[in-house]
Amino acid sequence: MKPKHYDVLIVGGGISGTALFYELAKYTNARSLCLLEKYESLSPLNSKGTSNSQTIHIGDIETNYTLEKAKVTKRTAKMVERFCLQYGLEDKIMFSHQKMALGVGEKEVRFIENRYHEFKELFPYLELWDVEKLKALEPKVVYADKAQTKVRSEPIIAMGTATQYTTVDFGAMSEALADEAQKASDATTDIFYQSQVDKIEELKDKTFRVVTTKGDEYTANFVVVDAGAHSLFLAHQMGYGTHMGCLPMAGSFYMTDAHFLNGKVYMVQNNKLPFAALHGDPDILAEGKTRFGPTALMLPKLERFKPGTYLDFLKTLNFDTKIIKIFWDLLKDSDIRNYVFKNFLFEVPLINKKLFVQDARKIVPSLSVDEITYAQGFGGVRPQVLDKEKEKLMLGEASINPGNGLIFNMTPSPGATSCLGNAERDLHVIVDFLDLTFDEAQFTKDLIEE
Amino acid sequence: MPTRKKLLYITDQDEYTDHSFITPLFETYLKKHLTVDIVYFTEFKSDFERKDAHRFTMPTRYKDILLDELNRNDVPVDTYDYVMVRNDITIMKHVLDEKDTYHYKTAFRLSMPKRRVQIRCYMAEGETAFLDKMTDKFKTYNETKIINACDVFLPTSPSMHKEFFPNVTTKTIICSPGIDPKMLHPNIQHRSEEKRFIYSGTLDKVREFRTVLDAFSKLDPDTWKLIISTRDPQYAAELVGQYNGLEDNFEIHDAQTKDELLDLIAKADIGVALLPDFPIYSTSTPVKIFDYYTSAIPCIMTNAKHTNTVFTDRHDAWFCEFDQDAIQEKLEYIISLSKDTITEVGIKGQQRLLDIKNYEKIAEDIAMKLEAL
Numbered sequence: 001m002k003p004k005h006y007d008v009l010i011v012g013g014g015i016s017g018t019a020l021f022y023e024l025a026k027y028t029n030a031r032s033l034c035l036l037e038k039y040e041s042l043s044p045l046n047s048k049g050t051s052n053s054q055t056i057h058i059g060d061i062e063t064n065y066t067l068e069k070a071k072v073t074k075r076t077a078k079m080v081e082r083f084c085l086q087y088g089l090e091d092k093i094m095f096s097h098q099k100m101a102l103g104v105g106e107k108e109v110r111f112i113e114n115r116y117h118e119f120k121e122l123f124p125y126l127e128l129w130d131v132e133k134l135k136a137l138e139p140k141v142v143y144a145d146k147a148q149t150k151v152r153s154e155p156i157i158a159m160g161t162a163t164q165y166t167t168v169d170f171g172a173m174s175e176a177l178a179d180e181a182q183k184a185s186d187a188t189t190d191i192f193y194q195s196q197v198d199k200i201e202e203l204k205d206k207t208f209r210v211v212t213t214k215g216d217e218y219t220a221n222f223v224v225v226d227a228g229a230h231s232l233f234l235a236h237q238m239g240y241g242t243h244m245g246c247l248p249m250a251g252s253f254y255m256t257d258a259h260f261l262n263g264k265v266y267m268v269q270n271n272k273l274p275f276a277a278l279h280g281d282p283d284i285l286a287e288g289k290t291r292f293g294p295t296a297l298m299l300p301k302l303e304r305f306k307p308g309t310y311l312d313f314l315k316t317l318n319f320d321t322k323i324i325k326i327f328w329d330l331l332k333d334s335d336i337r338n339y340v341f342k343n344f345l346f347e348v349p350l351i352n353k354k355l356f357v358q359d360a361r362k363i364v365p366s367l368s369v370d371e372i373t374y375a376q377g378f379g380g381v382r383p384q385v386l387d388k389e390k391e392k393l394m395l396g397e398a399s400i401n402p403g404n405g406l407i408f409n410m411t412p413s414p415g416a417t418s419c420l421g422n423a424e425r426d427l428h429v430i431v432d433f434l435d436l437t438f439d440e441a442q443f444t445k446d447l448i449e450e
Numbered sequence: 451m452p453t454r455k456k457l458l459y460i461t462d463q464d465e466y467t468d469h470s471f472i473t474p475l476f477e478t479y480l481k482k483h484l485t486v487d488i489v490y491f492t493e494f495k496s497d498f499e500r501k502d503a504h505r506f507t508m509p510t511r512y513k514d515i516l517l518d519e520l521n522r523n524d525v526p527v528d529t530y531d532y533v534m535v536r537n538d539i540t541i542m543k544h545v546l547d548e549k550d551t552y553h554y555k556t557a558f559r560l561s562m563p564k565r566r567v568q569i570r571c572y573m574a575e576g577e578t579a580f581l582d583k584m585t586d587k588f589k590t591y592n593e594t595k596i597i598n599a600c601d602v603f604l605p606t607s608p609s610m611h612k613e614f615f616p617n618v619t620t621k622t623i624i625c626s627p628g629i630d631p632k633m634l635h636p637n638i639q640h641r642s643e644e645k646r647f648i649y650s651g652t653l654d655k656v657r658e659f660r661t662v663l664d665a666f667s668k669l670d671p672d673t674w675k676l677i678i679s680t681r682d683p684q685y686a687a688e689l690v691g692q693y694n695g696l697e698d699n700f701e702i703h704d705a706q707t708k709d710e711l712l713d714l715i716a717k718a719d720i721g722v723a724l725l726p727d728f729p730i731y732s733t734s735t736p737v738k739i740f741d742y743y744t745s746a747i748p749c750i751m752t753n754a755k756h757t758n759t760v761f762t763d764r765h766d767a768w769f770c771e772f773d774q775d776a777i778q779e780k781l782e783y784i785i786s787l788s789k790d791t792i793t794e795v796g797i798k799g800q801q802r803l804l805d806i807k808n809y810e811k812i813a814e815d816i817a818m819k820l821e822a823l
Contacts, residue, residue, distance in 0.1 A: 066499040066507070106681075111494055113706075114466035271496045271509045333511075395496050 006034040008430055009210055009220035011197050012227035013037030015047035015170045016411050018177035019419035020224055023427050025181035025189050027443045028436045032188035034218060038196040043174040045303055046228050047416055049285045051380025054167050056080060057414035060123040061101035064269035070122055076421025079447045081165050086446060093172040097282055098263025100160025102141055104362055108268045109157045116159040129158040138262055140364045152365045166264060167284055170416040200234055222430050225408045229302040229383035233316045235408040241400040245318035245386040250304050251294025253375040254356055260290035265363050272335050280363050292360045295346040304381045322388040382412040405433055456485045456529055461536040465490040465507040470708050474630040479813030498523045513541055517548050528552045532820055534559055539593050546599050555823050558597050559604040559625055563614040571656055594618055601823050609755055610733040623819045628807040629740050637746035637793050638716050645785050648677040648718035650711055651738045653686055658726045665777035667693050673785045679703040679714050715742060719792055720784060721749035726772050743803050748796035750780055766799035
């Protein structure tokens with residue numbers, strides 16, 4: 001039987017894949033779209049609510065962002081907000097919490113003050129909160145004791161807001177994107193579950209054949225792979241992105257048993273690390289609880305809480321002397337070395353909680369071991385990309401576009417926030433490549449215009 | 451028309467530091483002669499950032515590959531005629547290593563030999579072991595070698611050169627802090643009877659400010675007030691809190707910007723720059739002295755080579771040895787002077803600095819000497 005043919009086939013039903021599926025269905029004249037998802041539902045892995053803090057990373061309290069980067073992330077973050085508002089998803093899957101970046105100690109306090117003044121123009125709603133204000137807004141970050149009688153000894157200050165949408169259940173948003181895509185267009189918009197892609201082949205007529213592990217076959221004029229760490233796995237299989245390796249970093253969380261923080265509290269980021277600094281978040285999936293984390297542990301597999309993928313990891317790591325050199329350079333730095341070692345210990349039973357609490361006390365000085373529990377089943381994998389040409393760890397997202405009708409995306413944080421922005425980038429490539437039309441006016445009206 | 455030459459100034463400072471030296475010298479006056487681009491650092495942000503066409507911020511983690519990162523971010527290093535590094539010897543070495551690739555002249559600017567100063571302080575306090583001294587000698591030898599490999603060395607003062615790097619023999623341009631002719635503030639006289647003194651800057655054990663406070667505490671409390679602006683107001687409060695009954699004589703501030711500091715200085719009559727006789731304080735003129743004279747506020751200062759070659763006692767400043775009795779005596783003398791006399795000393799001091807430590811003239815001199823390299 002001849003395989004079913006599509007204009008565009010997307011591999012991966014996470015937030016990135018469904019965002020592209022939605023934009024293509026709603027704003028282009030593509031006649032047929034296909035989304036292949038490995039598991040039985042959308043967003044079963046990294047976009048899922050339990051895998052990360054579900055934060056909209058707009059760039060206001062993300063202290064490692066430059067102003068330039070914040071301008072970009074603000075635009076893409078606002079697209080997420082506008083999508084949710086457009087479909088009345090506020091307070092259903094999108095929530096507003098108080099949030100802040102907390103500076104602890106003189107150096108960080110000065111940094112937060114200066115950063116606040118620099119970023120205030122881009123984010124006019126930001127406020128600077130001193131100790132007195134924090135006593136009212138987030139008392140647990142201020143006091144050294146549980147009775148809240150003694151203020152912590154280090155100077156602190158925070159920049160934050162209580163007026164913005166801060167949190168999205170990206171798993172639920174993936175479903176909304178897929179639903180709306182199917183409603184928005186008369187075109188074929190097929191979603192196939194339990195369809196793990198085994199291989200992608202370029203055919204003589206410049207189209208692509210996608211084969212699943214079950215033996216199902218599809219063909220497409222354009223293929224986009226939004227499959228987390230597996231994007232690089234599939235790229236390597238086709239001979240693309242061989243200058244890259246993938247280092248899967250797993251993040252775990254700890255949960256308080258009761259209400260603890262009133263809002264999101266982020267710490268000042270160490271610029272040497274590609275991962276978000278430890279933070280505390282009110283959990284949108286576990287009502288009334290606060291989640292602390294994530295930790296960062298190198299995991300020799302591409303998917304967390306799923307069997308297998310050890311071999312895929314080895315293939316995707318693309319191990320050679322250059323990878324050794326990158327590791328060596330990273331571990332030469334005492335900050336990174338200590339961070340790696342400490343995060344390894346955060347996963348060791350018996351000592352993990354005690355050690356984690358020591359770190360989390362930078363946010364809540366009075367936090368004690370008996371107040372937190374290891375959040376079983378929470379956490380995901382952030383595929384960090386190693387650039388073998390530049391011999392260094394790349395920070396953030398990576399995209400491989402050979403220009404022949406294929407795109408492979410790896411979108412660790414802030415990939416979920418950037419989903420509609422990244423999809424817009426890919427949409428332009430696809431529209432040009434397939435000579436489609438794009439309803440830019442409607443797109444702008446729906447997702448961009450204030 | 452000849453092409454305008456380009457200077458890349460890599461400072462070891464944070465992007466948010468109050469750049470009271472760089473702004474007038476490099477961003478204002480040196481730009482009349484050269485195109486000047488400046489690299490600052492950030493400990494917190496992850497990416498290279500272009501603040502404007504001539505100011506860049508680099509994450510500290512890229513220090514070792516700084517020039518590659520500049521190139522990668524469309525700042526072509528091969529367009530610079532001069533690359534000058536401030537204080538950081540590791541970056542200087544990196545710049546020297548790449549010299550043949552990019553063909554620029556190299557310069558090392560030493561504002562303060564922090565490491566050497568620290569070890570000298572430890573030595574003075576008897577806290578150094580034999581190994582520390584040997585390490586210091588070895589590091590100094592290496593630093594000297596690197597500086598000598600540069601085309602030019604720019605210490606803050608000749609005595610800093612002589613005291614800390616006597617074996618540096620490469621061409622030297624003195625790059626002293628100065629006074630910005632565009633920033634001058636007139637002297638404002640106050641109606642109240644007491645004399646208002648101001649101390650701005652760091653307070654710590656090494657600066658022995660208690661000696662100064664002890665001297666103040668012996669004076670008639672109705673005749674003086676002391677304004678302190680420091681980055682650690684808590685430490686200042688603890689310090690002055692030990693002088694019972696004098697609470698109303700002290701005012702503590704934490705001026706965040708140069709403008710805020712100059713506003714505070716404008717409220718005072720006399721600046722205080724009394725520091726113990728450590729090499730770091732005796733080899734260069736403290737920036738606070740320039741801040742005081744920017745507002746034509748005269749200053750009581752330690753009698754040291756760097757001060758007595760610039761100012762004249764009782765003419766445009768007041769000199770004093772760093773001991774409690776001498777300070778008390780000098781303060782009593784100053785308090786006995788009329789406000790008009792004090793104002794006159796301040797105006798003369800400002801003029802003196804405009805004549806010999808003027809950023810416009812310093813920039814002209816540096817540009818001329820760089821051109822001659």
